[in-house]
Amino acid sequence: MPLDTSTYNLALLRVDGRRWNELRRVHAQIRTQAAADGSSYLEMGHTKVMCVVTGPTEPGPRRGGAAAGGAGGGGVGSGGAGGKAEIVVGIVIAGFSSVDRKRYGRGDKRTLELASTVSNALAASLHTNLFPHSQINISLHVLSQDGSLLAALINAATLACVDAGIPMTDYVAACTAGSTSTYAANDEGADPLLDLNHQEEQELPGLTVATLGNSDRVAVLVCESRVQISRLEGMLAVGVDGCKQMREILDRVVREKGVRMIQEGTVEKGVGLGDIDMD
Amino acid sequence: MPREVDPSLNEKQFVTQALEENLRLDGREFDQYRPLELTFGEQYGVADVTLGKTRILAKATAEVTVPYADRPLDGIFTIATELSPMTSPSFEVNRPTETEVLLSRLLEKTVRRSGALDTESLCLVAGQKCWSVRVDVHALSHDGNLTDAACLAVVAALRHFRKPDTSMDAGVLTVYTPAEREPVPLSWLHSPFCVTWSFFGEEGETAVLDATWLEEQVRVGSCTVSLNRHGEICQIAKLGGTPVNAVVLLQCTGVALAKVKEFDELVDRRLTEDLKRRDKGGFMAELRAENDR
Amino acid sequence: MAPDGPLVLPGETIDPSLVPSHPKNPLRLGPGLRHIPPTDIVPTVAGQLITNPVKNSMWIEYNSNRYIPSPNDLILAQILRSTTDAYLCLITPYSAPATLPHLAFEGATKKTRPQLAPGQLVYARITPASANRHMDPELECVSATTGKADGLGPIGVVGTTSGSGSGSTGPGCVFDISLGFARRLLMARSREDGGVGVLEMLGGEEGGGLAFETAVGRNGRVWVGSESARTVVLVGRALQETDRAGLGMEGQRRLVKKLVREMK
Numbered sequence: 001m002p003l004d005t006s007t008y009n010l011a012l013l014r015v016d017g018r019r020w021n022e023l024r025r026v027h028a029q030i031r032t033q034a035a036a037d038g039s040s041y042l043e044m045g046h047t048k049v050m051c052v053v054t055g056p057t058e059p060g061p062r063r064g065g066a067a068a069g070g071a072g073g074g075g076v077g078s079g080g081a082g083g084k085a086e087i088v089v090g091i092v093i094a095g096f097s098s099v100d101r102k103r104y105g106r107g108d109k110r111t112l113e114l115a116s117t118v119s120n121a122l123a124a125s126l127h128t129n130l131f132p133h134s135q136i137n138i139s140l141h142v143l144s145q146d147g148s149l150l151a152a153l154i155n156a157a158t159l160a161c162v163d164a165g166i167p168m169t170d171y172v173a174a175c176t177a178g179s180t181s182t183y184a185a186n187d188e189g190a191d192p193l194l195d196l197n198h199q200e201e202q203e204l205p206g207l208t209v210a211t212l213g214n215s216d217r218v219a220v221l222v223c224e225s226r227v228q229i230s231r232l233e234g235m236l237a238v239g240v241d242g243c244k245q246m247r248e249i250l251d252r253v254v255r256e257k258g259v260r261m262i263q264e265g266t267v268e269k270g271v272g273l274g275d276i277d278m279d
Numbered sequence: 280m281p282r283e284v285d286p287s288l289n290e291k292q293f294v295t296q297a298l299e300e301n302l303r304l305d306g307r308e309f310d311q312y313r314p315l316e317l318t319f320g321e322q323y324g325v326a327d328v329t330l331g332k333t334r335i336l337a338k339a340t341a342e343v344t345v346p347y348a349d350r351p352l353d354g355i356f357t358i359a360t361e362l363s364p365m366t367s368p369s370f371e372v373n374r375p376t377e378t379e380v381l382l383s384r385l386l387e388k389t390v391r392r393s394g395a396l397d398t399e400s401l402c403l404v405a406g407q408k409c410w411s412v413r414v415d416v417h418a419l420s421h422d423g424n425l426t427d428a429a430c431l432a433v434v435a436a437l438r439h440f441r442k443p444d445t446s447m448d449a450g451v452l453t454v455y456t457p458a459e460r461e462p463v464p465l466s467w468l469h470s471p472f473c474v475t476w477s478f479f480g481e482e483g484e485t486a487v488l489d490a491t492w493l494e495e496q497v498r499v500g501s502c503t504v505s506l507n508r509h510g511e512i513c514q515i516a517k518l519g520g521t522p523v524n525a526v527v528l529l530q531c532t533g534v535a536l537a538k539v540k541e542f543d544e545l546v547d548r549r550l551t552e553d554l555k556r557r558d559k560g561g562f563m564a565e566l567r568a569e570n571d572r
Numbered sequence: 573m574a575p576d577g578p579l580v581l582p583g584e585t586i587d588p589s590l591v592p593s594h595p596k597n598p599l600r601l602g603p604g605l606r607h608i609p610p611t612d613i614v615p616t617v618a619g620q621l622i623t624n625p626v627k628n629s630m631w632i633e634y635n636s637n638r639y640i641p642s643p644n645d646l647i648l649a650q651i652l653r654s655t656t657d658a659y660l661c662l663i664t665p666y667s668a669p670a671t672l673p674h675l676a677f678e679g680a681t682k683k684t685r686p687q688l689a690p691g692q693l694v695y696a697r698i699t700p701a702s703a704n705r706h707m708d709p710e711l712e713c714v715s716a717t718t719g720k721a722d723g724l725g726p727i728g729v730v731g732t733t734s735g736s737g738s739g740s741t742g743p744g745c746v747f748d749i750s751l752g753f754a755r756r757l758l759m760a761r762s763r764e765d766g767g768v769g770v771l772e773m774l775g776g777e778e779g780g781g782l783a784f785e786t787a788v789g790r791n792g793r794v795w796v797g798s799e800s801a802r803t804v805v806l807v808g809r810a811l812q813e814t815d816r817a818g819l820g821m822e823g824q825r826r827l828v829k830k831l832v833r834e835m836k
Contacts, residue, residue: 120519
């Protein structure tokens with residue numbers, strides 16, 4: 001189904017009624033799984049992702065090769081050598097997550113690439129050098145896909161790592177950015193768009209950005225569509241800005257959960273915890 | 280499977296330290312490629328790329344098959360990458376390492392998904408017969424920057440390739456041998472090339488092109504940009520690694536465009552040379568008695 | 573290759589006139605030659621047949637890719653990890669690790685043994701007792717007879733205090749060279765016998781008197797250290813280029829001059 005992008009110029013509204021710089025509804029929870037060391041659930045629009053973190057633990061028996069991991073999905077590790085914890089990411093994409101009900105096998109290269117990206121992005125933020133000879137297992141489950149999958153995976157993994165209490169430099173927050181009108185139209189007036197849904201992702205050029213905290217430093221930049229080089233700057237600027245918004249949202253989720261846990265008495269209200277300023 | 284051996288502490292430290300003093304171990308500038316050589320084989324569609332000590336061989340082939348049921352009007356185009364133990368003992372046949380998966384995805388996104396080859400032109404009879412074009416990429420030796428070399432080899436092989444001519448006459452499909460009719464080139468739309476930046480330093484502030492294997496082992500992050508000479512980005516992949524300032528990334532894309540134009544010229548030049556070499560002066564000249572057998 | 577000698581192939585018959593005959597010393601066969609009783613001497617590898625009439629010895633000089641440890645070889649090894657009483661070291665990648673006992677350093681006792689991190693380089697000798705083909709080689713960084721390091725030991729990493737031994741400190745890097753070239757560099761008179769003068773030239777007038785130190789490992793690795801990183805890169809490139817292009821004396825002189833001019 002081709003997306004009718006011509007209507008955008010009339011009302012400056014996108015297919016789902018958003019303006020160019022609006023994120024979709026983001027809903028996130030942490031500590032959803034009692035059994036895990038850290039867990040999270042994240043919705044970005046209709047993209048729904050669950051994440052479970054175990055570790056840092058002693059690595060299990062060595063499995064042959066890097067391509068080992070969660071059942072049905074791909075698993076890829078990074079780090080490991082030289083006194084650092086290895087981050088093993090496994091991604092399971094549920095068969096019912098998208099419209100076409102595709103089966104994703106173990107060796108699916110796209111899934112492996114996603115897993116490797118999440119693993120390498122987090123490796124840059126987590127202080128893995130504090131846990132030599134150990135392993136951090138991140139298991140991601142995709143329940144529903146509606147665009148910005150990689151961004152949702154990175155955000156969910158970050159939240160779960162916060163929940164697991166793994167020391168990290170800052171949040172790694174991700175989102176997507178795109179551009180109105182396709183690559184063929186060398187349209188100078190093309191507007192950048194924030195947070196693409198599935199339909200927009202299919203039709204328009206877009207990229208996924210992940211930044212470290214509030215800085216302009218880009219940890220992940222993935223562009224999989226053809227786009228004029230002149231439009232990269234605009235898209236990147238919008239993407240980085242979106243990541244900052246996303247960081248605020250993730251931060252709020254963590255703080256709200258923290259306050260609730262103190263109220264419920266799960267955590268003793270200690271000396272340091274009283275100083276958390278809520279805004 | 281033997282594990283990849285890390286470079287020694289001395290090497291790691293020296294590479295980083297030398298880069299801080301604007302020095303690379305082989306004396307190159309930061310934005311300088313190693314000597315790049317491209318040769319074509321006797322057959323159509325064989326390209327051999329050497330980039331310093333890295334060497335890649337790509338071979339394009341075509342056969343007539345049945346198109347996929349969901350895409351009856353498209354031909355089939357696949358890129359197969361293989362990193363064999365010949366390249367490095369840590370690679371194993373039939374068990375793709377992370378390097379191989381990422382390389383094959385990058386080539387897929389750069390060449391196939393960017394629509395460099397017009398797959399509709401490969402269709403012979405809608406829903407029944409089509410060409411299946413396949414490029415096999417073999418890494419013969421690995422001294423870093425497999426991606427850029429492999430991408431160049433794939434593009435060069437496909438542009439050099441000629442598939443047998445065909446004709447449709449009253450519902451009968453005829454495929455001609457090279458002797459009957461001159462083979463025809465593929466319908467090629469644009470030539471994308473990969474340019475890989477490697478980042479060094481605490482905040483990835485030092486960006487270096489065409490890293491050697493040792494540099495690749497020491498780097499803190501990398502970013503592969505694929506462009507064609509018209510300035511269209513086909514894909515960007517910075518898959519994790521130390522965060523790099525967005526401005527630096529934009530500058531890198533700008534420099535990459537200049538490099539891509541150089542690659543494009545190189546491939547064009549080599550193709551013209553190859554054409555000249557093959558051109559024996561027409562059909563009559565080829566039939567002369569004093570020619571080599 | 574500088575030394576003269578006929579080229580032989582495996583299984584070839586060696587002309588008896590080439591076999592040195594010495595009145596007193598017994599004939600000694602070196603690498604690549606096999607004695608089939610009663611009188612046949614057959615080469616097992618392709619290479620150049622070298623004979624030494626004074627020592628009454630003969631061997632085959634060849635440039636292989638694979639390093640086979642043999643006793644008393646000086647090598648550059650890389651620490652893999654430490655066990656209770658020894659370090660495991662890699663001599664060549666993808667081969668079985670060699671052991672380097674904690675006490676095989678100059679002046680090392682149970683309390684004062686050097687602490688080496690994984691990945692650190694050591695310049696060591698393969699002990700005379702080990703390195704037969706049936707067991708993993710054992711290394712030592714101290715001479716068993718004198719108890720001195722004689723220049724062996726860990727090669728320092730800037731910012732760490734390396735233990736005993738040569739104690740090189742400045743920046744340094746390792747360069748891969750071919751095994752034949754490493755042997756030529758290690759010859760007692762490398763300029764005359766090996767045909768390698770590039771190091772002397774770099775330190776001499778052609779190179780403008782560069783100050784650097786080297787440690788050549790028979791396993792095809794050479795460490796170059798100097799106060800200035802620029803010099804290290806220059807020396808490393810000169811060595812690799814000489815090896816790759818098989819340069820003669822004149823070629824080496826030109827190369828040194830060219831590199832020095834480029835790197836200025």
